[in-house]
Amino acid sequence: MALVRQQIQRCNEEREQFRGTSGIQNLTSDKQGLQRKFLQIEREFFQLRECFDELIRNRDETLCGSCRKRIICYITTANTNNSIVDKRVRSPLATPRYSNESLSERELRNEVDELRGEVSTLRDTLNEQIGLFADWEKERIKILKSNNLPSDRLGLLSTNDASSVEMTSQLSRDLKILIDGKSYIVSHNRLI
Incomplete structure (x- = not known):
């Protein structure tokens, strides 16, 4: 009977160890997913910053929404399937001004x-x-x-x-x- 108890105890330890490894694997996969999302957000942020800097450099040439010219900034983002998508982000229209x-x-x-x-x-x-x-x-x-x-x-x-x-x-x-x-x-x- 002592042998059976030792086998049951060893099986329980292996099972606990196996559960721990799958938990570690889950955490590792979550970490990798979060890193991918972080890199995607970081890329979008730098592209937005570049677009903003370009707008500042070209502000004399930029017209507001009341002039009907829209400023288009190209941003490439990765969606959830990790395929690259080209999105056009438009600047906000200027509020109407009094004459x-x-x-x-x-x-x-x-x-x-x-x-x-x-x-x-x-x-x-x-x-x-x-x-x-x-x-x-x-x-x-x-x-x-x-x-x-x-x-x-x-x-x-x-x-x-x-x-x-x-x-x-x-x-x-x-x-x-x-x-x-x-x-x-x-x-x-x-x-x-």
Whole structure:
């Protein structure tokens, strides 16, 4: 009986060893299958990278989907039967864009409005300065007249040279102050 038990034990050990080997064979075959898939994915990845690099190099020549030109990239892949298949991968179409004209027109209108506001601010500032200058000139003329100096000898900033006299007479012709309190520059009968 001891012999029979030893034979049964040996058979069980051989059976366990055999099961282990088939498990090892299964794991080895799974490993080889995964390596094949990994190599396939790696090849596809490098082909995609090359295609992407080519697109970047040729981006000036590439047109978007709205221009109806499609960019085609050739990728060779291995299917499950390990036969090589040529697939065409198309780039995604560009999203529709709003027309540039309406955007630029709005921007131009806003810029024109800003410039109009700036011009009116500058005009108001200039008119205030002209008003101050006119008031200062009137005061200066009154002071000089009260000192009995002839008006043709009036000069700017109390100088007595001939160019100052000419400038003063030209300014008095060009500068007119209206009764409504606002001042304007009128040069040769033109409103500036």
